[in-house]
Amino acid sequence: MKGIIFTEFMDLVEDRFGLDVVDQILDSAEDSGIYTTVGSYDHKQLVKLIIELSKITELPAETLQQVFGQSVFKNLYSTLPPSASLSECKNSFQFVRLVEDYIHIEVKKLYPEANPPKFEFISESESELVFDYKSVRCMSHVCFGLVQGCADHFGEVIDISMSEQSKDNSHVRFQLSLVEKLNG
Known part of the structure; x- marks a missing residue:
C-alpha cells in the first residue's frame, strides 16, 4: 500500500484525536510511525493501527475507516x-x-x-x-x-x-x- 495512505491516516488521527493518541496507537501497535508518502508498506500495518485506534477511542473500526x-x-x-x-x-x-x-x-x-x-x-x-x-x-x-x-x-x-x-x-x-x- 502506498505511503500516502499511511501519512494521511496519521495526520487524521493527530487532527481528530491529538498527538497523544497517535503515540498511544503507535506504542500499542509496536510501530515506529515512520512513513513516507512515496514508500510502500504492508496494508496489514494500517489495519493494525486502525484496530488500536478503535480500542482507544471505543469507536468501531468500520466507522473509523469510513471517516478516514x-x-x-x-x-x-x-x-x-x-x-x-x-x-x-x-x-x-x-x-x-x-x-x-x-x-x-x-x-x-x-x-x-x-x-x-x-x-x-x-x-x-x-x-x-x-x-x-x-x-x-x-x-x-x-x-x-x-x-x-x-x-x-x-x-x-x-x-x-x-x-x-x-x-x-x-x-x-x-x-x-x-x-x-x-x-x-
Whole structure:
C-alpha cells in the first residue's frame, strides 16, 4: 500500500484525536510511525493501527475507516494530475467510474507493484450506480468513506449501501442512489 495512505491516516488521527493518541496507537501497535508518502508498506500495518485506534477511542473500526476514507478524499483529489477526463467530471458517478478507468490504470503505470482495488460496474443510470469492489486488502469501509467524500466534493447527497459478497469482505457490492444535488 502506498505511503500516502499511511501519512494521511496519521495526520487524521493527530487532527481528530491529538498527538497523544497517535503515540498511544503507535506504542500499542509496536510501530515506529515512520512513513513516507512515496514508500510502500504492508496494508496489514494500517489495519493494525486502525484496530488500536478503535480500542482507544471505543469507536468501531468500520466507522473509523469510513471517516478516514471521507477525510482523505479531498487530499487525494488534489494530488491528481490535471487532465481533461478528470476535470470534466460533473458528478460522483462519473468520478467513481474514472477511479477504475483512469486512476487505477495510472497508479499501475507509476507503481507496477501496486495492487489497487478493482471496481466492476453492474448497472448505472442518472440516479443510481451499482458496482462491485474487489480487493485482497478488504478495506471496503475506506471505499465507502471515499465515496462519501466524493459526494461531498460534488455537492451531492448519496445514499450508499454495501452488501458483502464474500465472508472476508474482499468482494463487496456498493449501491449508490442520488438523493439530492445541493449545488445546482
